[in-house]
Amino acid sequence: xxxxxxxxxxxxHKNPDTDSICSAIAYARLKxxxxxxxxxxxxxxxxxxxxxxxxxxTQYVLEHFKVKPPKYITDVSPQVLDIExxxxxxISEDISLNTAYRIMKEQECVTLPxxxxxxxxxxxxxxxxxxxxxxxxxxxxxxxxxxxxxxxxLSTIDGKLLCGDPQACISTGKTTIAASSxxxxxxxxxxxxxxxxxxxxxxxxxxxxxxxCCVVICGPNRISKEIIDYAVQKHVTVIETAHDTYTTARLIxxxxxxxxxxxxEGLLTFKLTDSVEHARDVMTKHRVRDYPVLDTEGHYVGMIxxxxxxxxxxxxxxxxxxxxxxxxxxxxxxxxILEVIDHHRLGALETAQxxxxxxxxxxxxxxxxxxxxKEEGIEIDxxxxxxxxxxxxxxTLMFRSPTCTPMDxxxxxxxxxxxxxxxxxxxxxxxxxxSDLKDKSAEDIFFQDFKKFNVGEVSFGAGQINSMTxxxxxxxxxxxxxxMEKELTELRVDxxxxxxxxxxxxxxxxxxxxxxAMKNVEEAFGVNSTxxxxxxxxxxxxxxxxxxxxxxxxxxxx
Numbered sequence: 001x002x003x004x005x006x007x008x009x010x011x012x013h014k015n016p017d018t019d020s021i022c023s024a025i026a027y028a029r030l031k032x033x034x035x036x037x038x039x040x041x042x043x044x045x046x047x048x049x050x051x052x053x054x055x056x057x058t059q060y061v062l063e064h065f066k067v068k069p070p071k072y073i074t075d076v077s078p079q080v081l082d083i084e085x086x087x088x089x090x091i092s093e094d095i096s097l098n099t100a101y102r103i104m105k106e107q108e109c110v111t112l113p114x115x116x117x118x119x120x121x122x123x124x125x126x127x128x129x130x131x132x133x134x135x136x137x138x139x140x141x142x143x144x145x146x147x148x149x150x151x152x153x154l155s156t157i158d159g160k161l162l163c164g165d166p167q168a169c170i171s172t173g174k175t176t177i178a179a180s181s182x183x184x185x186x187x188x189x190x191x192x193x194x195x196x197x198x199x200x201x202x203x204x205x206x207x208x209x210x211x212x213c214c215v216v217i218c219g220p221n222r223i224s225k226e227i228i229d230y231a232v233q234k235h236v237t238v239i240e241t242a243h244d245t246y247t248t249a250r251l252i253x254x255x256x257x258x259x260x261x262x263x264x265e266g267l268l269t270f271k272l273t274d275s276v277e278h279a280r281d282v283m284t285k286h287r288v289r290d291y292p293v294l295d296t297e298g299h300y301v302g303m304i305x306x307x308x309x310x311x312x313x314x315x316x317x318x319x320x321x322x323x324x325x326x327x328x329x330x331x332x333x334x335x336x337i338l339e340v341i342d343h344h345r346l347g348a349l350e351t352a353q354x355x356x357x358x359x360x361x362x363x364x365x366x367x368x369x370x371x372x373x374k375e376e377g378i379e380i381d382x383x384x385x386x387x388x389x390x391x392x393x394x395x396t397l398m399f400r401s402p403t404c405t406p407m408d409x410x411x412x413x414x415x416x417x418x419x420x421x422x423x424x425x426x427x428x429x430x431x432x433x434x435s436d437l438k439d440k441s442a443e444d445i446f447f448q449d450f451k452k453f454n455v456g457e458v459s460f461g462a463g464q465i466n467s468m469t470x471x472x473x474x475x476x477x478x479x480x481x482x483x484m485e486k487e488l489t490e491l492r493v494d495x496x497x498x499x500x501x502x503x504x505x506x507x508x509x510x511x512x513x514x515x516x517a518m519k520n521v522e523e524a525f526g527v528n529s530t531x532x533x534x535x536x537x538x539x540x541x542x543x544x545x546x547x548x549x550x551x552x553x554x555x556x557x558x
Contacts, residue, residue, distance in 0.1 A: 007047040008338065009076065009315060011329055013322035015450045015463075016050050018058045018394035018430075020321040022387040023365040024048040024070060027320055027341060030369065033378050046318070049073050051329035055448045057434025061390040064426075065383050065419075076315045077331030078276040084311045085293055085302035090115035093122060093259035096152035097130050098251070100258050111290035111303060114262050119299045121269065121292050123262035133253065133261050140174040142253065143194055146260040147171045150214065150237055156255035157241045157248050159216065162228055164237025170194055173213050177249060178203035186210065196252070198245050201227065208236045216252070218245045269294055272301060276312060279304070321365040323349050323357075326452050341368055343403075344544055348454075363401060363408040366391035370411045386419035390430060397466060397503050398427045403545045428468060431503060435467035437476060442483035445476060452493060453548060455555040460514070461491055462551075464499040464543045473500050473509055477534060484513040495520065497551075499543055507538045508547075524550040 010028040012020025028046040035043035048070040054062070062069055090113045091100060100112055104127060114123040151166040153159060173192030178185050182202050189195055191211035197203040199221045207215045208230050214237040217223060221240055231238045241248055269292045270279050283291070283306050293301045317332065318339040324347030325333055339356040340349070343365050360368050366388040373380050380388070392412045396404035399412070416423050437445050450463035467473075477500065484496045495514030502508070511534055512518040521535055522528055529535035540546045 005045075006082070006313065006315065008045055008318060009073070010046055010048045010318045010320060011051060011073075011076075012320050013051070013327040013451065014329065015052045015447050016058070016321075017055065017449045018061055019364050019366055019391040021048075021050055021054065021058050021070065022061065022391040023320045023341070023369055024050065025067065026366065026384050026388050027318065027369050027372075029384055030373055030376065030378065031318075034376060047071070052447070053444075055434060056436060056440075057394060057430055060430055060433035061387065061394075065386040065390075067383060067387065073329065075275075075330040076317055076335045078312055078314055078334055079272065080270045080274045080276065080279055080293055080304065081272040082313050082315060083276065083279075083304055083308050084313075085304055086308070087302045088112065090119065090121075090300050091125075091258065093262065094149060094152075094257045096148075096156050096255045097125075097133055097258060097261065098156040098254035099152075100125055101127075101130050101254070109290070109303070112258075113292045113300050113303065114258060114264075115300050121267065121294060121298075121300045123259070123264035124267060124290075124292065125258045125262040126289070129258075129261045129263070130254075133256065140176065143175045143256060144170050144172045144192070146256040148256050150239075152255040152257060153214070153216070153252065154239060157216070157239075157243055157251050159239040159241040162223060162238040162240055163232050164214070164239075168237065170213050175252065177245060178207060179245075182206055194252075196245060196249055204238075205230065208234050212236055214239065216241060216248060218243055218248045267292065270304065271296065276309065280309060283309075320369075323347050323359065325349060326454065341365060341372075343368060345548075361405070363404040364392045364395035366395070367405075367408045367411045370415060371407075380415070380418055382419045385415040386421060389415035389419055389421065389423070390426075393423065393427045393430065394434075394466075397501070397541055398423070398431070400503060400506055401542045401545070403542050431466060431468045435465065435469070435472070437465065437472065442479045446480060446483060446487065446498065451543075452491070453552065455552050458555050459493045460495045460497065460517075460551070460555075461493050462497045462499065462543055462547065464501060464508075466501045466503055466541075468503050470500070470502045470505065470509075473502075476500060477509065477511060480511055481513070481533060484511060488514050497521070497547075499540070499547060501541050503541070506541050507536060508540045510535050510537055510540075510547075520551060520554060524554040 010024045012024050025048040028048040031046040032043040035045055050070045050072055054069045088107050088109055093114050103112060110127040112125050113121055114125060116122050148170045150168050154161055175194045178195050178197035185206040189207050189210040189212060192213040194214045195207040195212045196216045198218050204215060204227050217240045223240060268286055268288055271294050290303045290305045293304055295301050315335045316338055317335045320341045323340050323342045337351050337355055342359045343362045370388050389412055392408055396408055399409060446463050448465060452461045480498055488496055495517040498511040499508040510521060512521050525537055
């Protein structure tokens with residue numbers, strides 16, 4: 001059965017900033033608007049997501065424009081939900097083996113899930129289980145021991161109910177064929193037995209007289225009213241079938257409910273959110289043909305097998321505001337990357353197929369997306385304009401960053417007009433919200449905007465916060481130092497740096513942790529510090545354009 005087409009995820013980098021979040025939202029909207037040109041329905045093929053927590057600055061922006069944060073995801077590696085799941089219907093534990101077999105033939109499968117009324121999995125029945133029920137030697141009490149419903153017998157032997165309750169069950173007694181003399185039958189047929197017989201009124205009366213639970217009369221018969229009345233009087237169920245006695249006896253075991261033969265312990269199942277890698281490992285270790293799939297609440301969804309792994313559809317993603325796998329959501333290397341929209345340096349990114357790649361030396365990814373709206377001739381609504389303008393203000397530090405270009409300025413002016421905001425007052429409120437870090441933990445502050453970089457065999461990480469004032473910097477520095485010492489080992493990098501940037505002073509205090517960390521900064525920027533771990537860099541406000549390039553060049557030369 002064809003599966004519903006999965007959405008294409010538009011996602012920024014880890015520890016997303018305002019540009020990463022707002023650009024993902026705006027670009028997903030642009031792509032959907034382009035699709036709507038070719039359809040009379042509203043498109044939602046492209047969905048913005050995030051792979052990190054929303055910062056206070058970004059939260060202020062989203063709340064101001066009444067936009068919900070994108071869905072949070074941690075990994076885009078292939079999951080079971082990306083496999084073509086066979087939507088085989090679940091069956092009740094009370095249906096007959098015969099019915100289960102017919103469903104298997106219709107569905108062209110060899111395993112059926114058994115579910116309860118809440119759609120929770122309670123067992124599985126396989127074609128082998130049905131075969132074993134037919135081939136194994138059971139005693140003649142098996143029909144009763146299986147608590148077999150009368151309705152199952154009716155459907156299995158194509159029977160007609162002459163009297164009795166079809167919802168009743170045979171729960172005791174043995175199954176016997178009344179083919180002997182009357183004397184022998186009187187001695188052999190006991191209370192609650194299931195009796196199979198042909199057109200023999202003496203056998204019918206003997207079975208009813210001895211208290212049989214059910215009498216099955218085979219072949220072309222005309223059952224007398226006397227027999228029916230006698231059965232009603234004795235509360236005995238009577239069924240007639242056109243099958244002969246041999247065929248009926250052979251078929252009747254197939255009326256037993258599947259619950260007596262299904263596997264119900266130690267079931268191997270997968271959840272929709274399980275990774276394909278995990279599913280593959282389990283399938284390698286266990287020789288099971290089919291595996292039930294459950295949703296996050298434990299409800300049955302469908303079945304998968306080894307061959308379904310061959311039709312795996314990877315998640316499709318678009319990267320915005322980054323182009324390096326180290327900064328991308330986990331599992332990006334196992335996804336189909338369709339597009340990259342960015343304004344950073346080019347990193348090491350390999351794709352399995354050609355992609356649309358747009359990278360421009362601008363102050364903000366949002367500026368690129370603004371230009372794409374204009375190129376497509378699509379009007380920017382006030383809400384989207386506000387998000388894009390906020391991203392430009394944030395990334396360019398209200399146009400003070402050296403990364404800011406005339407194109408960023410023009411875009412911000414136009415977007416501010418469309419969204420109805422006053423840039424200076426809005427920027428102050430936005431930066432104030434983002435720099436209120438007194439109640440934040442060291443971890444929250446450090447990872448608010450953090451990225452890892454690799455230069456040859458050397459790796460380092462750099463985080464940054466921006467603030468309109470610097471009065472809280474000493475307290476934040478004291479909080480971050482011990483945390484960064486611990487994270488140096490956790491992140492497996494050679495050194496860590498954290499920039500506390502004063503927007504108005506246009507300078508940064510840099511915490512340097514790790515081997516040669518302070519020495520690297522002093523040499524890269526030609527300055528000296530009296531502190532072993534903190535150095536002031538006047539005029540340095542952009543991590544992307546002013547801090548990372550000199551550090552990378554120094555490490556490359558070494």
